[in-house]
Amino acid sequence: MGFAVVRTKGSHHRLRHPDGRVTTVPVHRNTDLPKGLLRKIIREDLQLTMEEFTALIGR
Numbered sequence: 001m002g003f004a005v006v007r008t009k010g011s012h013h014r015l016r017h018p019d020g021r022v023t024t025v026p027v028h029r030n031t032d033l034p035k036g037l038l039r040k041i042i043r044e045d046l047q048l049t050m051e052e053f054t055a056l057i058g059r
Helices: 035-045 050-057
Strands: 004-009 012-016 022-026
Touching: 022 035, 035 050
Parallel strands: none
Antiparallel strands: 004 012, 012 022
């Protein structure tokens, strides 16, 4: 999707897109992101609808 890791601090990875969008994702081994946090990242940080996100990862 064009995001690149710009820094890590502990278990949190900061990602930035060339158009300026940024998000922080917690990366804990062997655990999934809670669905509420994933939805927040998709809607607010990535600025995508769930349908757009599903289409992107479904390819």
